[in-house]
Amino acid sequence: MGRLHVLDHPLIQHKLTYIRSKETGTKEFRQLVQEVAMLMAYEITRDLPLTDTTVETPVGLAHCKVIEGKTLALVPVLRAGLGMVDGILAMIPNAKVGHIGLYRDPETLQPVEYYCKLPPNVEERDVIVIDPMLATGGSAVAAIDAVKERGATAVKLMCLVAAPAGVQRVQSAHPDVDIYVAAVDDGLNDHGYIVPGLGDAGDRLFGTR
Ligand code: PRP
Ligand code: URA
Numbered sequence: 089m090g091r092l093h094v095l096d097h098p099l100i101q102h103k104l105t106y107i108r109s110k111e112t113g114t115k116e117f118r119q120l121v122q123e124v125a126m127l128m129a130y131e132i133t134r135d136l137p138l139t140d141t142t143v144e145t146p147v148g149l150a151h152c153k154v155i156e157g158k159t160l161a162l163v164p165v166l167r168a169g170l171g172m173v174d175g176i177l178a179m180i181p182n183a184k185v186g187h188i189g190l191y192r193d194p195e196t197l198q199p200v201e202y203y204c205k206l207p208p209n210v211e212e213r214d215v216i217v218i219d220p221m222l223a224t225g226g227s228a229v230a231a232i233d234a235v236k237e238r239g240a241t242a243v244k245l246m247c248l249v250a251a252p253a254g255v256q257r258v259q260s261a262h263p264d265v266d267i268y269v270a271a272v273d274d275g276l277n278d279h280g281y282i283v284p285g286l287g288d289a290g291d292r293l294f295g296t297r
Contacts (some may be wrong), residue, residue, distance in 0.1 A: 090258070092259070092266075092267050093267065095131050096259065099127055099272075100127050100270050102141065106120055108184060108284065114294070121248070124175070125173070125175030125246075126244060128270065131222045131268065138154065139154060140152075158214065162184070163215055165188050165231045166203065167294060169217075169220065184213070185207070186205055186206035188217075189201065192226065193197050194292060197224055197226060214242045216246050217232055217235060217246070219290040221282060222267070223253075223280050223282050223285075223288075224263075224280050228257075229257060232245065244265060247267070249272075249282055250267070250269045250282070253276060
């Protein structure tokens with residue numbers, strides 16, 4: 089069973105409060121989502137393998153560590169996943185970025201794939217699928233299906249806010265995938281929105297409605 093990591097560092101909780109507030113406008117919302125993504129990147133990369141190296145300091149030889157060869161692939165789910173990418177890239181500038189285009193049919197709540205472009209050699213990379221909202225879990229499961237169908241074997245899922253049903257759906261469809269979230273909320277309303285959640289993440293990030 090994939091592990092659920094709730095990253096509830098005080099800085100993340102504080103920023104998430106303002107992300108949730110309906111008083112927060114587009115500019116501040118976007119900025120806060122980037123900042124939380126940056127903080128979450130710190131934890132999601134905790135198990136990256138290190139290798140030994142040496143460097144000369146101005147005073148002598150230092151035996152140090154650097155992150156081992158293979159680079160990460162960040163795969164935001166369009167649109168809302170885009171809002172978290174720059175924050176993660178600020179911490180991991182060498183990561184490659186793929187994109188999966190999915191939208192959730194408002195009637196059926198089923199995800200519809202309209203685009204997928206991944207970096208080369210995806211099978212050799214640690215892939216992080218990124219979407220702020222894990223609601224019914226349909227989009228996340230479809231996004232993980234899409235990266236696995238194209239060869240990915242090491243996949244993590246990173247979200248801001250999750251509903252318990254979405255977590256369970258991903259865990260049962262993809263038991264090998266660890267899930268990283270800033271909060272797990274109460275549940276879903278009749279429209280499949282997370283309650284209390286933060287509303288429509290894509291609309292709030294891009295100022296659409
Ligand atoms: C939102 C969100 C997720 C999905 C979550 O996307 O960004 O991708 O819904 O819902 P689920 O867990 O029930 O599948 P949306 O379909 O609104 O598209 P958008 O990002 O283009 O606005
Ligand atoms: N998509 C969103 O943007 N928000 C939700 O609460 C659920 C799905």
